[in-house]
Amino acid sequence: MTDLTRRTAMVGAVSAAAIAPLVGATRASAASPPVGKQNGGWYRYKVGDAEVTVVTDGARSFPIPDGFIANAGKDDINKALEAAHQPKDKITLTFTPIVVNSGGKLYLIDTGYGEKAYTENKGIVGQLRNNLQAAGINPDSIDAVIISHYHGDHVDGLVLADGSPTFKNAEVLVPAVEHKFWMDDGEMSRAPKGRMEGLFKNNRRVFSGDILKRVRTYDWDKEVAPGITAIATPGHTLGHTSFVVSSGSSKVFVQSDVTNLPALFVRNPGWHANFDQVPDMAETTRRKTYDMLVAEKLMVQAFHYPFPSLAYVEKAGSGYRESLVPWNPTI
Numbered sequence: 611m612t613d614l615t616r617r618t619a620m621v622g623a624v625s626a627a628a629i630a631p632l633v634g635a636t637r638a639s640a641a642s643p644p645v646g647k648q649n650g651g652w653y654r655y656k657v658g659d660a661e662v663t664v665v666t667d668g669a670r671s672f673p674i675p676d677g678f679i680a681n682a683g684k685d686d687i688n689k690a691l692e693a694a695h696q697p698k699d700k701i702t703l704t705f706t707p708i709v710v711n712s713g714g715k716l717y718l719i720d721t722g723y724g725e726k727a728y729t730e731n732k733g734i735v736g737q738l739r740n741n742l743q744a745a746g747i748n749p750d751s752i753d754a755v756i757i758s759h760y761h762g763d764h765v766d767g768l769v770l771a772d773g774s775p776t777f778k779n780a781e782v783l784v785p786a787v788e789h790k791f792w793m794d795d796g797e798m799s800r801a802p803k804g805r806m807e808g809l810f811k812n813n814r815r816v817f818s819g820d821i822l823k824r825v826r827t828y829d830w831d832k833e834v835a836p837g838i839t840a841i842a843t844p845g846h847t848l849g850h851t852s853f854v855v856s857s858g859s860s861k862v863f864v865q866s867d868v869t870n871l872p873a874l875f876v877r878n879p880g881w882h883a884n885f886d887q888v889p890d891m892a893e894t895t896r897r898k899t900y901d902m903l904v905a906e907k908l909m910v911q912a913f914h915y916p917f918p919s920l921a922y923v924e925k926a927g928s929g930y931r932e933s934l935v936p937w938n939p940t941i
């Protein structure tokens with residue numbers, strides 16, 4: 611302490627001329643303006659010989675809507691948010707498509723919100739195309755887009771703002787059960803007003819013209835593409851699909867929306883969110899899938915987990931807990 615005081619006194623004794631350059635340097639760094647924007651959001655890892663690039667489409671925050679969860683109130687939701695060190699009274703959802711390079715071909719699983727939303731929301735969502743470019747992937751080089759289910763955050767990015775295909779050279783591979791439901795005029799006429807009616811309208815907009823011409827349906831329990839197998843996980847929607855990406859002895863489970871925000875729905879798998887089309891079926895699927903992930907110690911890639919949305923899960927109380935996979939600086 612005495613030494614420190616003496617040195618401070620000695621610095622004070624140095625002439626103003628001697629310390630002038632130092633003062634100048636300090637001023638220069640203080641003048642650096644904050645950058646004010648995030649870097650490109652992508653992360654890469656390998657599954658055997660396959661290479662997975664996780665690409666964020668952005669994130670959206672909104673106040674907890676009334677009736678957001680049928681069997682949990684705002685107090686319960688806030689408690690769960692607080693326990694996960696997240697702000698109260700609002701929900702923040704992230705959106706995370708992936709690109710799988712399997713056998714030299716590029717398969718994009720789900721699309722994010724697309725160009726129209728990017729413009730309308732000032733870039734908070736719809737970032738996929740920019741982040742693909744940042745990851746060195748030209749959207750024109752995508753061979754096929756594989757869709758998990760027909761919700762806007764998963765399909766809207768199929769088209770640009772003018773309605774033309776975003777991925778100019780890609781086939782569009784869709785779950786047969788899902789496609790049949792949303793393209794059925796009878797189902798559309800029976801759809802409740804509001805959210806379901808809006809979804810039908812949106813899906814008929816996206817799945818028209820050039821996109822519809824590129825659609826090829828796939829069945830559950832079969833390979834959609836080499837090393838990518840479709841797994842039935844219905845409930846969130848009737849045709850909701852997950853995937854196992856495998857190569858050699860390695861595999862990852864791509865869960866799509868088996869759970870949404872983990873702080874709420876991994877911890878409380880019995881909570882019924884208003885975006886689950888058949889809530890009881892969604893809960894059954896959720897518990898069955900998570901019990902399997904725990905038993906097999908299988909890594910899960912989850913569309914609505916925090917970026918890069920990759921975790922292992924374990925049992926915790928009456929629910930589960932995700933353990934995020936640490937960033938790997940090499941591949």
Ligand SMILES: [Zn+2]
Nearest residue numbers: 761763867913
């Ligand atoms: Zn979703």
